[in-house]
Structures are given as structure tokens and as C-alpha cells.
Amino acid sequence: MFKHVFINRLKILLHNKELIFWTLFFPIALGTFFYFAFSNLSSSESFKVVNVAIVDNEKYQNNDSFKTMIETISKEDDNQVFNVTYTNLDGAKKLLANGKISGYLEVKDKIEITVKGNGLSQSIIKNVVDNYYQISSTIDHLVAFNPEIIKSGILNNLDMNQNYFKDISNENTDATVVYFYTLIGMVCLYGGLWGIQTVNETEANLTKQGARINVSPVRKSSVLLSSLLVAFLIQYLELIIILCYLIFVLGIDFGNQIGYIFLLSLVGSLAGISLGTFIGIAFKKSENVKIGILMAISMTGTFLAGMMIIDVKYLIAKNIPILANINPVNLITDALYSLYYYPTHERFFTNIIYLLIFILVMCTLSYLFARRKKYDSI
Amino acid sequence: MIVFKSYFRIVKAYLPMVILYTGIFLLFSIISTLSYKNDVSNFSTVKPNVAIINNDYNSELIKSFNKYLSKNAKIVKIKNDETSLKDALFFRKVDYILIIPKGFTNDFMNDSEVKIETMKVPDSYRGTYSEMLLNRFLNIAKIYVKSGMNEKELSKNVLLDLEKSASVNLDKTKSASALDGINYYYNFSNYTLLALTIMIIGMTMASFRERNIQWRNMSSPISLRRINFELALGNLSFTIMIWLLYVLISLILYYKVMFSFNGLLLIVNSFVFVICALSLGFLIGNLVKNQQANSSLTNVISLGSSFLCGAFVPQSVLGEQVLKFSRIFPSYWFIKNNDYIVSISKYSTSNLITIFTNMLIVLVFALLFYIITQVITKKLFKNS
Numbered sequence: 001m002f003k004h005v006f007i008n009r010l011k012i013l014l015h016n017k018e019l020i021f022w023t024l025f026f027p028i029a030l031g032t033f034f035y036f037a038f039s040n041l042s043s044s045e046s047f048k049v050v051n052v053a054i055v056d057n058e059k060y061q062n063n064d065s066f067k068t069m070i071e072t073i074s075k076e077d078d079n080q081v082f083n084v085t086y087t088n089l090d091g092a093k094k095l096l097a098n099g100k101i102s103g104y105l106e107v108k109d110k111i112e113i114t115v116k117g118n119g120l121s122q123s124i125i126k127n128v129v130d131n132y133y134q135i136s137s138t139i140d141h142l143v144a145f146n147p148e149i150i151k152s153g154i155l156n157n158l159d160m161n162q163n164y165f166k167d168i169s170n171e172n173t174d175a176t177v178v179y180f181y182t183l184i185g186m187v188c189l190y191g192g193l194w195g196i197q198t199v200n201e202t203e204a205n206l207t208k209q210g211a212r213i214n215v216s217p218v219r220k221s222s223v224l225l226s227s228l229l230v231a232f233l234i235q236y237l238e239l240i241i242i243l244c245y246l247i248f249v250l251g252i253d254f255g256n257q258i259g260y261i262f263l264l265s266l267v268g269s270l271a272g273i274s275l276g277t278f279i280g281i282a283f284k285k286s287e288n289v290k291i292g293i294l295m296a297i298s299m300t301g302t303f304l305a306g307m308m309i310i311d312v313k314y315l316i317a318k319n320i321p322i323l324a325n326i327n328p329v330n331l332i333t334d335a336l337y338s339l340y341y342y343p344t345h346e347r348f349f350t351n352i353i354y355l356l357i358f359i360l361v362m363c364t365l366s367y368l369f370a371r372r373k374k375y376d377s378i
Numbered sequence: 379m380i381v382f383k384s385y386f387r388i389v390k391a392y393l394p395m396v397i398l399y400t401g402i403f404l405l406f407s408i409i410s411t412l413s414y415k416n417d418v419s420n421f422s423t424v425k426p427n428v429a430i431i432n433n434d435y436n437s438e439l440i441k442s443f444n445k446y447l448s449k450n451a452k453i454v455k456i457k458n459d460e461t462s463l464k465d466a467l468f469f470r471k472v473d474y475i476l477i478i479p480k481g482f483t484n485d486f487m488n489d490s491e492v493k494i495e496t497m498k499v500p501d502s503y504r505g506t507y508s509e510m511l512l513n514r515f516l517n518i519a520k521i522y523v524k525s526g527m528n529e530k531e532l533s534k535n536v537l538l539d540l541e542k543s544a545s546v547n548l549d550k551t552k553s554a555s556a557l558d559g560i561n562y563y564y565n566f567s568n569y570t571l572l573a574l575t576i577m578i579i580g581m582t583m584a585s586f587r588e589r590n591i592q593w594r595n596m597s598s599p600i601s602l603r604r605i606n607f608e609l610a611l612g613n614l615s616f617t618i619m620i621w622l623l624y625v626l627i628s629l630i631l632y633y634k635v636m637f638s639f640n641g642l643l644l645i646v647n648s649f650v651f652v653i654c655a656l657s658l659g660f661l662i663g664n665l666v667k668n669q670q671a672n673s674s675l676t677n678v679i680s681l682g683s684s685f686l687c688g689a690f691v692p693q694s695v696l697g698e699q700v701l702k703f704s705r706i707f708p709s710y711w712f713i714k715n716n717d718y719i720v721s722i723s724k725y726s727t728s729n730l731i732t733i734f735t736n737m738l739i740v741l742v743f744a745l746l747f748y749i750i751t752q753v754i755t756k757k758l759f760k761n762s
Contacts, residue, residue, distance in 0.1 A: 018670045029678050033685035040697045045499065047506040096549060115421065116549040120503050123423040127510060129544035137539040138518050142525055149525055164516045165509065169475075169497035173468060309409065314469035341468055347461070 001218050002226045009230040012201070019193050024238045027187045028245055031180060035250045038176040050121045053085045053092040053104040060107040066132055073128065081128065105129065172253065172340050175310060180252045181336040182307035185329035187242055188268035189298035194231035195276020196290050202227055203281070224370070228277060235269045255340040260348060264335050267355045271328045274362035281369045301329035331355050381605050385612030388582045396574060400623070403570040407631065410566075411559035421546040425452045426473040426508040429463070437483035439519065442533035446515050446540055451508065467497055474498045474508035486516075489523050515540065557640060560632045561720040564644050567624055568689040568709050571648070573680035574620055575655040576662055579613050580672045583663025617656040621649060643719045643733060650737045651712040654744040658708075661751045664758075683709040693717060708743040711736045 013019070054060060060067065074082040085095065092104035096116055103115035103125045111129050115122040142149050200206045202223055204214040213223055243261065246252045254261055275297070279290050304327050306313030313333065317324045324330050335351035342348075428451040432440060447453055454472045456462050466472045475497040485492040498505030518539055522532040585591065586609060595605055625645050629636050636644075658679075666672045684690055686700060687709040693701060694717075704710045715736035722729050 018674070021674050026674065026677065030681065033682055036700045037685040037691045037696065039700070040695055041691065044695050045503060046501045047503045111544055112547060113544055114547040114549055118422055118424070120424050120507055122421070122546075124507060124510070126421075126423055126544055126546055127507075130542065131514065133542035133544060134514070134518065134539045137542045138521060138535075141535045141539065142521070145527055145531075146525060162517055162520065163513060164492065164494055165476075165496045165513070166493040167498065167500075168477075168495045169467065169500065170464070171500060173499045175468060175470060308406070311469060314465065314471065317465070337468075341464065 002222055005218070005223050005226045006230055009198070009227045010234075013194065013197065013230060013234055016197065019197060020238075023187065023190045023193060023235065024241065027183060027190070027242050031183055031242070031246050031250065031252075034176075034179050034183065035252070038179060041176050042174045048121075049080050049083045050124050051085070051101045052082045052125060053087050053095050053101045055089050055092055055104060055106040056086040057088075057107065063107055065136075066107065066111065069128075069132055081124065170341060172255070174253065177253055177340060178306055178310050178313065178333065178337060180246055181333040181340075182302050182305045182313075182329060183246075184239070184243065184265075184268070184336060185305055185332035186298055186302045186307065187239055188235075188265075188272040188332055189275060189294070189301060189329060191231075191235035191239070191269050191272030192276025192279065192294045192298070193291065194235050195228065195273045195278075196280040196287065196294060198227045198231045199224075199277055199280025200287055200290075205284075206287075228273060231276075232269060232273045235273055236266060239265045239269055253340060254336065257339050260339055260345070261336070264332065264339075264348075264352065267352055267359070268328070268332045270359050271332075271355050271362075274359045274366065275328070278362045278366045278369075281366045298329065301327050305330040305333045325354050326358070328355060328358050331358070379608060381600070381608035382612050385582060385586075385609060386616075388585055389578060389612075389616055392578045392581065395577065396620070399570045399574055400627075403566065404627065406566060407559075407563045410562045411631070421548045423450070424504075424507070425450065426504045426511070427452050427454045427471065428508055428512075429454045429456045429466070429472045429475045431458050431463075431475070431477045433480045434478050434482040438529045438533045439483050439486065440478065442537050443515055446537060447512075450511050463497065467499065470499070473502070473504040474512070476512070483529070486519070487523060487529055489520075557635055557720040560628065560635055560641070560644065561716055563628055563632065564648060564716045565689045565692070565713050566684075567648065568651070568687065568713060569680055569684040571620065571624065571652055572655050572658075572683065572709070573676055575617055575652060576659040576679060577673060577676040579616065579656060579659030580663040580666065580676065581669055582612075582616075583609070583660065584667050584669060584672060587664060587667055613656055613660060617652050621652040624648070639725060640719055640722070644716060647712065647715050647719065647733075647737060650740050651708065654708045654712075654740050654747070657744040657747040657751075661747045661754075664751050664755050683707045686710075688713045688717075708740045711739045711743075715740075 054070065070082065070084060074080060074084045085101065087095070089106065092101070092106070092114075095101045096104055096114065099116075102119070102121035103113055105125070106112045106114070111132065113125055113129055115125065201209045202213055202220075204211040214220065240262075243254070243265065247254055276294060279293050279297075283290055283293065285293075302308075304312060304316055304323065313324075313330065316327075316330070317334075324334070331351045331354050335348050335355075338345075338347035338351065428447060430444070430447065430453060434440060444453075451474075454466070456466050456472060456475075463472075463475055467475060477495040477497075479492070479494065482492055482494070496509075498508065515536060519532060519536050522535060527535070586595070596602065625648065628644075632641075635641060662672065662675060662679075666675060683704075686696075686704040687693070687707050688696055688701075688704075689709065693713060696704075701710070715733060718736070719733060
């Protein structure tokens with residue numbers, strides 16, 4: 001009997017085009033939109049050489065030390081900071097007005113910087129000129145400290161480019177991946193739609209099919225469990241398809257740990273189905289209202305996990321950790337994030353444990369609502 | 379006006395939807411406006427967020443290093459454990475993390491090799507800039523070490539050196555950044571305006587186009603022409619109501635900048651756009667009779683065009699290929715025009731021509747959707 005219900009439920013659910021759209025095609029479309037919208041976002045953060053114009057006047061040509069400095073930092077190598085255009089004052093003004101340069105320098109009695117607006121590239125220009133004055137000040141101090149120093153040769157090889165830092169940061173720092181992780185979290189909760197649908201079609205007071213099934217000589221638990229198993233399998237399969245699309249077609253970095261991702265998908269799908277089952281059983285409302293409740297929960301969950309504003313995830317985790325730990329979308333997102341960003345799996349398994357607790361709570365509640373239900377008159 | 383009245387009776391059922399979408403929209407607009415409060419009347423350098431973890435003792439050298447940092451960067455306090463540090467970096471709460479090793483001051487003063495461990499987002503603008511600032515201090519300090527200066531004097535001198543700075547003139551021809559918030563508001567409205575008009579017009583039209591209802595209406599004494607006229611009137615008034623609602627909200631939220639020529643142009647631009655959305659909703663309502671299919675289509679169109687045309691992520695950050703592709707959506711021209719209107723501080727004829735050309739393109743889209751609807755409905759009508 002289990003098999004009979006299983007096969008027929010599979011056929012029924014797979015014919016539900018609307019559900020397949022929302023749980024499979026919609027996430028794929030959304031993932032594609034994310035991909036196109038965010039593909040440039042991380043590179044816009046990366047360092048670019050600053051475009052600067054220098055007013056090529058006599059004073060500039062005569063100021064050897066400043067000229068040498070500008071030439072050094074605009075040499076085309078790994079340490080290039082400036083991309084310099086030499087022009088006259090009008091030319092520089094025009095370039096600035098057209099947005100071709102971030103600012104221009106004019107050597108008068110002092111070096112004058114002109115920029116339009118505040119920003120990083122403008123700050124870098126100022127920083128470079130500051131540096132020129134700072135080094136002269138250093139030299140003054142040195143000479144005052146020890147007049148003999150001019151002869152010693154230290155001044156001739158002032159090494160200002162020595163690096164005192166050892167970078168120990170992680171290579172995987174592309175924050176846009178979080179959008180895709182929240183998407184996976186959202187898909188898992190959308191899986192609840194399958195749960196709601198299944199419950200609706202097996203409860204006697206909700207649909208005629210449910211009433212028919214309840215008068216048949218089959219144990220109710222057997223019907224419900226085999227139906228939910230089908231719902232889970234469909235959801236799991238869809239999730240794998242979506243993951244494959246994101247990883248292999250769009251090339252989103254999920255941290256190359258397929259085994260762990262499969263495990264997480266399994267637990268995530270279960271979380272979605274169990275939430276849907278709970279909503280389906282606990283609320284005695286029409287199907288549309290139940291779907292509305294599930295959607296409201298998933299949207300709030302994805303918002304708190306950072307899909308719309310990525311900072312939300314960080315702020316919640318830092319300030320209201322309980323909210324982060326009961327939100328299944330955030331748990332799934334965080335598990336994927338920890339696979340991507342952290343070398344160890346401690347955090348990943350913490351998330352999995354919280355998810356398992358969530359599933360357990362949902363299942364227990366559903367069981368309490370579903371058992372010993374009798375229909376006096378329908 | 380019986381058709382017109384029943385049109386609005388159906389629309390009324392969708393009122394919660396309007397409130398929901400507008401609520402979400404307002405939430406995002408207000409959040410984004412709060413984050414746009416930078417003033418450009420004076421030049422100020424960007425201060426990167428730096429976290430510093432000192433495992434050495436609080437030496438003179440490190441004290442003056444801290445002093446320098448607090449002037450040129452924003453020092454962020456983060457709990458000193460690996461997870462907190464790494465999370466803060468990933469979510470860009472901090473641009474640069476320095477971990478000063480034990481014995482740093484001694485090694486540095488003795489001119490032996492010493493490295494500070496750092497974390498940053500690789501190749502990032504802010505990370506590179508922070509590194510420039512920090513390296514400068516150490517490089518100058520090192521010169522003093524090599525010349526034999528003691529720690530106390532050195533620490534004082536480095537700070538004096540680094541106080542020297544160049545003056546900056548700010549070219550103030552553009553002061554439009556007060557309009558950034560309103561720009562975001564109108565760009566984001568692309569999503570809600572499209573979603574609401576397409577969904578509600580689509581669903582209402584679909585209820586009138588249902589076969590039995592249509593047969594019933596055709597057998598009524600009201601002429602088909604009259605019915606269609608009243609429906610069109612209903613669509614138009616609904617669209618204008620939604621548009622007015624959004625304009626009104628923008629006038630309240632951004633009253634400081636909206637009562638200007640830029641504001642007026644933004645309002646006109648959005649009116650042109652809702653007319654196009656109306657035409658698209660009309661097409662979909664005639665094409666798709668199934669309400670579920672309608673809501674799927676609405677979501678894909680409104681979200682898709684918003685993501686690809688720059689309603690959520692600004693056009694300036696989108697890829698070139700994406701922007702080329704998104705020209706096929708009216709939203710692209712609407713948003714492009716918003717960005718352009720906001721960027722202008724002094725209007726000339728050539729500016730206005732560009733703005734009106736963009737509006738015209740949106741209107742051509744509207745006309746195109748209308749013509750397609752006419753062609754398709756004629757065919758469907760004949761077949762039935």
C-alpha cells in the first residue's frame with residue numbers, strides 16, 4: 001500500500017505546474033538575475049589606478065623631487081598608483097568636468113590639488129601629495145637630529161616602499177556569494193509548498209480527495225508518511241538541480257565541498273518540508289492562507305538572512321544571535337558561508353545541529369496536531 | 379458606468395497587495411536614504427575602517443602609531459577571536475585588520491626583520507588605501523631607527539611629519555548628491571510600479587476576459603465599445619492613482635529636493651513609465667487568463683527587469699554586456715533617465731533633448747505593447 005500511495009502521489013505532485021514553477025524555475029530565474037546584477041559588484045570594489053592630470057608648467061618641471069616621485073608611482077608596474085595626463089590648466093579643468101580624471105595637480109608655490117567630490121581616489125591623490133610634504137619634513141628632522149647625516153648616504157636611499165605586513169587573509173572574500181546562499185535557503189523553505197499541498201490532499205476536512213483517502217482502508221500514518229516522502233524527494237531533487245545550475249552553469253563558488261553541500265541540501269529540504277507540514281496541519285485555513293503564511297515566513301527569513309541587504313545577516317548574528325539560530329534560511333546560508341570561508345567544519349556542523357533541532361520541533365508539533373483527529377461531520 | 383464600478387470592486391480585493399508592496403518599498407527607501415547622508419560642501423578624506431590587535435606592550439611607538447591611526451582611519455573595536463575578525467572582514471565592517479606580534483617594538487627598534495600580520499579583502503580599493511596609510515608610518519619610523527634616533531623622539535617626530543598635508547580645492551559645480559536618495563527611490567519604484575500595475579491590471583482584465591463572463595457581457599445591452607472604453611478608463615485611473623501615491627510619498631519623504639526642476643522631471647519621467655507599465659499589464663491581462671500564471675509572470679518580469687536594468691544595483695556597477703542586453707526593457711530607459719536627471723545641476727537644451735528622447739523611447743515601448751495587444755486579441759477573438 002505504501003508503494004501504491006507513493007507512486008500515485010508522485011504523479012499527482014509532478015503534475016502541479018504552479019508548484020514546480022515556484023520551487024524550481026523561479027529560483028533559477030532569480031539566481032540568473034543575481035548573477036547578472038552582481039557579476040561586476042566585487043570587481044567594482046577592487047583597486048584601480050587613479051586617473052590624474054598634472055598641469056605641465058615651469059614650476060612642475062623645476063621641482064625635481066616631486067617630478068621623480070610622480071614618475072615613480074605612475075610607472076606601469078604592480079605598484080602603479082597614478083595614471084597621469086600632462087596638460088595645461090584649461091585641459092585639466094575640462095578633463096575633470098567630463099569625469100575623465102579624479103583630480104588634477106598644479107604646482108604653484110605649493111602643490112594644489114583640485115578634485116570634484118569626496119571619494120577613495122580623491123583621498124589617494126591627497127595622500128600622495130601629503131607624502132611629498134611628509135618626506136621633506138622627515139628630512140628636516142633628520143638633519144636637525146644629526147647634521148652629518150647628509151654625508152652618510154641614508155638620504156639617498158630613502159626606502160618608502162618597504163612592506164611591513166604579512167597578509168594572512170583568506171582568498172575567498174567575495175561577499176556577493178551570500179546572495180546565492182540565501183537563495184538556496186529560500187528554496188529550502190519554498191519546499192514547504194510541497195508539504196502544504198500534501199497535507200491538504202490527505203486531510204479529510206480540507207479537500208474531497210482527503211476525505212476519500214480517509215475512508216479508505218489504509219492507515220493514515222502510512223498515507224501521510226509516504227506522501228511526505230514523495231514531497232521530500234521532489235524537493236531534494238529540485239534543490240540539487242538548482243545547485244548544479246548555480247555551480248556549473250553560473251560558476252558560483254560554493255567552496256568545492258560537494259559532499260557537505262549534499263548533506264546540507266538534505267537537511268535543508270527536510271526543514272522546508274517539515275515547516276510546510278506543520279503549517280498545513282496546524283492552521284485550519286484555506287490553502288491560499290497557508291501558502292501566504294509560508295511565503296511570509298520565508299520572505300522574513302530570507303530578509304533576515306541578508307538577501308535584500310547583506311549587512312542584515314551580520315547585524316542579526318552579532319546583536320540578536322537567537323534570531324539567527326532559529327531562522328532556517330539563515331542557518332542554511334551560514335552553513336554554506338562557513339564552507340566557503342572557513343577552513344574548518346565546526347561552524348558548518350553547528351548550523352546543521354540547529355537545523356536538526358528545528359526539524360525535530362516542527363515534526364513533533366505536526367504529530368501532536370495530526371494524531372487522533374476525528375471528524376464528526378464534514 | 380457599471381463596468382467601471384465593477385472594475386474597481388475587483389481592484390479593491392487586491393488592496394492588501396498594494397499595501398504590502400508599498401510597505402516593503404518604503405522600508406527599503408527609508409533605509410537607503412539614511413545611508414546617503416554624506417555632505418560634500420567640504421573635502422574630507424575617506425577614513426578606512428581599521429581594527430588593531432596589539433599583542434605587544436603599549437610602547438611609545440605603538441601609542442603614536444595608534445594616534446596616527448585614529449586621525450586617518452576609523453578604529454573599529456572587534457572582539458579578538460578569529461570568527462569575529464573574519465566575519466567582520468567578510469561583511470566589510472572592517473577594511474583592514476592588524477595583528478601586532480609580541481616583541482614588535484623591540485625588534486623594530488633594533489632594526490631586525492619584523493612583520494605585522496594583516497587581513498584585508500585582497501586587491502580591494504579600501505584595503506590598498508589602508509595599507510598605503512599604515513606603511514607610511516612604519517617607513518618613516520624606520521628611517522629614524524636607521525639614523526639612530528631613540529624611541530621617544532622618533533615617535534614624536536613621525537607624528538609631526540605625518541601631520542603635514544596638502545590642501546585640496548573642491549570643485550563644487552556638482553552638488554547633486556542630496557538627490558542620491560531620491561534617485562534610489564525612483565529607481566527602486568521600477569520594481570513596485572511594474573509589479574503592482576502588471577499584476578492588478580492583469581488579474582482584473584483576466585477576470586473580465588473569462589469566457590463565461592465575456593459571453594454574459596456580450597449578451598448585455600451595453601455595447602462592446604462601451605465596455606472596452608470603461609475598462610480602459612478603469613485601467614488608466616488605477617494606474618494614475620498608484621502613480622500619484624508614489625509621487626506623493628516622494629514629495630513627503632524628500633520635500634527638500636523634490637520641489638525643484640529635477641524633481642519635476644523625475645515625476646514626469648515616472649508618469650511616462652507607468653503609462654508603459656499600464657500598456658504591458660494590459661497585454662499580459664489579455665494574453666494570460668490563468669491567475670497563477672499571471673502572478674508568476676509578474677514576478678519574473680518585475681524582478682528580472684529591476685535586477686538587469688539597475689533598479690536595485692545601480693547601472694554604473696552593472697556589467698557592460700548586461701547593460702547592452704537590458705536596453706530591450708523600458709525599465710532601462712526609465713532608470714537611465716532618472717540617473718541622468720539627478721546628475722544635472724544646470725539645464726541646457728541639449729540636456730533636455732536627451733531626457734525627452736529617453737522618455738520617448740519608453741512611450742514607443744508602450745505603443746508597441748498596445749499594438750501587440752490589439753493584434754493578439756483580434757486573433758483570439760476570431761478563434762473563439
